[in-house]
Amino acid sequence: MNNFIKLEGNMKRLAFSLLLIFVLLGSYQMLLAQSYQIVWRVFESGGSEGDIVMSPTGDIRASICIGQPTAVTEEAFVTTGGDYRLYPGFRKIDLDLRDPTSWITAMVRYSCGNSFTVEWAGKDSTAEDGPGWGIWVYDLQYRVGELGVWTEWLDSTTATSATFGPDDPVTVEEGETYYIRIRARDKATNVAEWGEPETTTVNYQVVFSVEVASGGVDLDEDNFIIVSYYLDDPATPVVDTLWSGHPEALCVIPGSEASYTQLSSASGTDERWMAETPPSWVINSTDPISATYYHQIAPVITLDGTDATHTVSTTSRTIFGATSTESGLLGSWSDWVDRSSELAFSRATTGTPPLFAIDDTAWIVSNPFADTIHYMFGEVNVTVEVDFIGGEVITDGMTYPSPYSAIWTTATTHSISVDSIQFVGGDTSVRYVFEGWSDGGERTHNVTPLSDTTFTAHFRVEYELVISNPDGHDTPDPSEGSHYYPDGTGLTCSIADTVYEGDGYRYICTGWTDGYGSVPTATGTDTSVSFTITEPSGLTWNWREELRFTVVNPGGRDTPVPAAGDHWYAPGSSISGYITEPHTDGYICVGWTGTGSLGDGFGTEFSFIITEPSSITWNWLPEGTEVVTLTVYSDYGTPAPSVGTHEFPSGTEIFCTVDDSVVSADERHICTGCTGAGPLPSSGSGRATPPLTLTVNSTPTCNW
CATH class of the missing domain: 2.60.40 (Immunoglobulin-like)
Incomplete structure (x- = not known):
């Protein structure tokens, strides 16, 4: 780079140009550490005030500011084209080595918005050196809070005021304090130190x-x-x-x-x-x-009749939304009470005997007022009762018919009570169960009435439901016995349809009888009945006994009557049965084996009266087994084997029996014995034969 400063001027102003050169040399004595060659030229014309005058070569310009200061901009010191360029004005230029000063002239201490205005000023003159070249630009920085970091806000500005916020240079927030500091730079490139900050706190x-x-x-x-x-x-x-x-x-x-x-x-x-x-x-x-x-509100209450022995208390008073009570009051009372709340005083005084208020002792306070409560000795009328006709009450340990009335001394204490369950007139089908007193007390409690009072014991009505199950089968619901239910209770009475007890016995519920009260009907065939109880009620469950008769048919041959399986009959029922086809599938039916009310038998038919669980097992033999027939004849009675032809395996031993006698409406037939062909005797007597071994066809005949 060539180290030249070119100064051009009009030859007619050579003296001024030389002066300018000397000033420039002095201004840059701190910058020039080596020799420089100074070259100047003259301007052809000085021009008019305010004009910009260029040198003939066009590389130097000067501002015509005769008689006033001339701005020397930072651009004057920018190196271009290898030369230092300086744009002076036409006046005397003094040496300026002093820093300019600057300060904030207007900045609110507390702001009611999220933006505020900052104003500032500066000067470039000192008492020692007089005026400098003048303020060139200002730099401003901000900091958020005491511990914040200084941050550039405005750099190289010529403005002297600006708005801080609401979002530039930072979002301004309520409660924060913002610090602003400033420094100035003058036209001789002197840069001042940062000044002390000013603050604005955003409210x-x-x-x-x-x-x-x-x-x-x-x-x-x-x-x-x-x-x-x-x-x-x-x-x-x-x-x-x-x-x-x-x-x-x-x-x-x-x-x-x-x-x-x-x-x-x-x-x-x-x-x-x-x-x-x-x-x-x-x-x-x-x-x-x-x-x-x-x-x-501050009411004034006169407590007439009170003294040091007979004092009263506030029983209800609200102040600042809270309950506050006082005792030992006499004469008069006045204090603050929340409006629309209750102010109340005790109805009885202290002392023996106490005095009692004859006036109202409570108010809902809405406006200032004055009133008087008179306290004196008195009596109260008391009634103790139950809420149904025919009940009893207990007062001071004595039982009385309801209602009981008495006159008590005011504020004396008495005991009241009732039995928890009561019946009227010995009728146990309706009972009354205690639920509570009108004053909220326990079943037995003390009362201290201060005025005429009725104490009512409240009971609920309950009706008796009697369930009978005389045969004792199953457990009905409700269970057998007496039960009580409140009036209006919805009920369902039920029992099992069938109950099996022991081997071969069962009981069938046939419904109920003796229904009364709220039970819909006196009798019914169902095992369940629903109703709402509104009066004493009851019913009796009924049962039918049945006995099992089991038919067993090994091999499943033929279709016996009754069919194979379990059958149920009422005791005393007459049961008959038979085999339809004695010769079936290569087998022949030769009789049965019986249990219970049915004994063993021969043939293909049976009949008996069932009195206990019984069974029959049909007996079959393969076809080809040697069999003989037994044909029974009898005009009366019920012989066994029965009248008719029966087949037995050859060699079977049997007895033939019949009734001793048979009585009809107007005559009696007596069996005189059984005779016949085969192993039977040709003559005999009695209702039974001796044991017979059947080896041939036989024809026993019962004689009458």
Whole structure:
């Protein structure tokens, strides 16, 4: 790079140009560490004031500012084309080695918005050296909070004011403090140190409100609360007014205190709106602030008749939403009570005997008032009763028919009671069960009436349901016996259809009889009945006994009657049966083996009266087995084997029997014996033959 400074001027102003060269050499003595060659030229014409004059070669220009300062811009020191270029004005240029000074002239300490204006100024003159070349530009930086990092805001600006926020250079937030500092640079390139920062704290926008507790009259513009807070000076509070439904959004210094007056503006000696404690807060957020005020009344109550021995107490009083009672009161009473709440005094005084109030002792407080309670000796009329006809009550340990009435001394204590279950007139089909007293006391409890009082014992009505199951089969629901149910209870009585007991016995429920009361019908054939009980009721479950008769037919031959399997019959039933085809599938039926009421038999038919569980097993032999026939004849009775022809394996031993006698309406037939062909004797007597071994066809005949 060529180290030249070219100065061009008009030869007619050579003296001025030389002066300019000397000044420039002095201004850059700290920069020039080697020899430089100075070249200058003259301007052909000085031009008019305010013009820009160029040298003939076009590489030098000068501002015509005769008689006033001339700006020397930073551009003057930019190296271009290998030369240093300087654009001077036409005036005397002094040496400037001093730093300029700058300061912030306007910046709010506390801001009520998310942006604020910063204004600044500077100068480039000192008492020692006089005026400098002048302020060139300003630099500004910001920092968020005391521990934040300094960050560039405005660099090389010629402006002297700017708006900080709401989003540039950073999003401004409530509760934060923003630090701003400034420095200046002059036209001789002197750069000052950063100045001390100024701060702006962005206040919180907080909504303040008040409300009146339930039961009170709202605050209004004539009866208000004063809020005190700090807006722009932490040492000087400002105030505003609040009332119901009239909140205020206020700008408050972060960390400062806000407070409300404890009493409203219109509060007096007998009516007030008051907060329980003086409301105050330290504001550290934008959270809304509210306080509750209680509308309170101060009644004046004269307690006539009271003295040091006979004092009373408050039994109900609400202050600031909480219950507060006092005792030992006499003479008169006045204090604050929440509006719309109850104020009540004891009806009896202390002392023996006590005095009793003859006036109302309780009020719902709505406006200031004065009243008197008179206390004196007295009696009360008392009735103790049950809520049904015919019951009994117990008073002071003695039983009386209901209702029982008496006169008691006021505020004396007595015991009242009732039996938990009562019947009327010995009728056990309806009972009355204790549920509670009208005063909420236990079944047996003490009472101390202060005025005429009726104590009623409440009972519920229950009706008896009697279930009978005389045969004892199954367990009915409800169970057998007596049960009680409240009037109107929905019930279902049921029992099993069939019950098996022992081997071969079963019992069939045939329904109920003797139904009465709420049972829909006197008799029924179902095993379940539903109804709503509204009177004494009952029923009897009935059963039928049945005996099992089992038919066994080995090999499943033919179709016996009754069919193979279990059959059930009532005791005493007559049962008959037979084999339809004695010769079937290569087998021949030769009789049966019986149990229970049926003995063993021969042939293909049977008949008997069942009195216990019984069975029959048909006996079959293969065809070709030697058989003989036994043909029985009898005009009367029931012989065994029965009348007719029966087949038996040859060699079978049997007995033939018949009734001793048979009686009809007007005659009797007597069996005189059995005779016949085969192994039977040709003559004989009695109802049974001796054992017979059948080896040939035989024909026994019963003789009468």
